[in-house]
Amino acid sequence: MPLPDHASVVRRDACHALAHERFDVLVIGGGITGCGVAREAALRGLRVALVERDDFAAGTSSRSSRLIHGGVRYLEHGHLHLVFEASRERRLQLQTLAPHLVRPLAFTWPVYRGARVPRWKLRAGLALYDALALFRNVGRHASLSVAELRDAEPELAPDALLGGFR
Ligand SMILES: Cc1cc2nc3c(=O)[nH]c(=O)nc-3n(C[C@H](O)[C@H](O)[C@H](O)COP(=O)(O)OP(=O)(O)OC[C@H]3O[C@@H](n4cnc5c(N)ncnc54)[C@H](O)[C@@H]3O)c2cc1C
Known part of the structure; x- marks a missing residue:
């Protein structure tokens, strides 16, 4: 047997x-x-x-893409407390609970003319996002010019590109 x-x-x-x-x-x-x-x-x-x-x-x-995200998309719906909590949890994972598993991953966010979320709104949202993370995000958001964006992401379609954020 x-x-x-x-x-x-x-x-x-x-x-x-x-x-x-x-x-x-x-x-x-x-x-x-x-x-x-x-x-x-x-x-x-x-x-x-x-x-x-x-x-x-x-x-x-x-199915998860394994992002320990800080909930930036919840800002649009005014769920500020959720963003605050998600940022705090992310900081905990990164610094205390699982620094061997969690590492920063930068996102580049291009903005085109006519985008659903205009550039000014995104700028204001990301400033609020940094504030809700008590300015202790992995890094503060950065504004990128068209040239900086194309430098970072040469494959981006250049037409109507206004700049972006990281
Ligand atoms: C495409 C995709 C990408 C995502 N990306 C992210 C991301 O990047 N970051 C993020 O934070 N979240 C992400 N999410 C969301 C995240 O994956 C879910 O919120 C999370 O996995 C839910 O976990 P859960 O344990 O609640 O549910 P589940 O993972 O579904 O676990 C429930 C478990 O319960 C078991 N079960 C059910 N009924 C019974 C029963 N009667 N007896 C015994 N066992 C039972 C099931 O078999 C299952 O294993 C993503 C989701 C999707 C679909």
């Missing part, structure tokens, strides 16, 4: 523990939310069990 593989043994032991032991918290779902909740609870000394019907991060969490 073939020996059970390691995963089957772990699973068998986990099912046995679930049936026979007492836990303080049962988390259902092993996506990023469930794993985060389980981790936080375990760090606080609680006995935690987690059940997942498929596999860790098998759901939406497997």
Whole structure:
């Protein structure tokens, strides 16, 4: 008879523990939310069990582009507190919780004539964004001239390009 593989043994032991032991918290779902909740609870000394019907991060969490974003897009809808909180969480991940996993990634934001969000509005929004991060973003936003933009991103279509931001 073939020996059970390691995963089957772990699973068998986990099912046995679930049936026979007492836990303080049962988390259902092993996506990023469930794993985060389980981790936080375990760090606080609680006995935690987690059940997942498929596999860790098998759901939406497997589709994520892995951006620990600061929520800049929520500004447009006036969700200032969310931006504040997202920036703070990002700073925590970057500096304290997971500096080995999180690293800065600059975004270049070109603005063309007739863009839905005009340049002045974007400038004001990004200034507010820096302020909500208490000016402790990875770096403050920078305004880019057309020449600077094309230097950074030579493939950008030049027609009607007004400049942009990073
Ligand atoms: C294309 C895309 C890109 C994204 N990019 C980003 C990004 O860059 N940055 C970012 O912050 N967010 C991003 N998101 C959002 C982010 O991925 C989700 O907010 C996050 O993954 C949700 O995690 P979750 O744990 O709540 O859900 P899920 O990952 O869906 O986890 C739920 C888990 O519960 C399990 N489950 C469900 N029912 C049961 C049950 N009855 N019993 C046991 N288990 C069960 C499922 O199998 C699943 O594994 C992106 C989303 C998408 C779709």
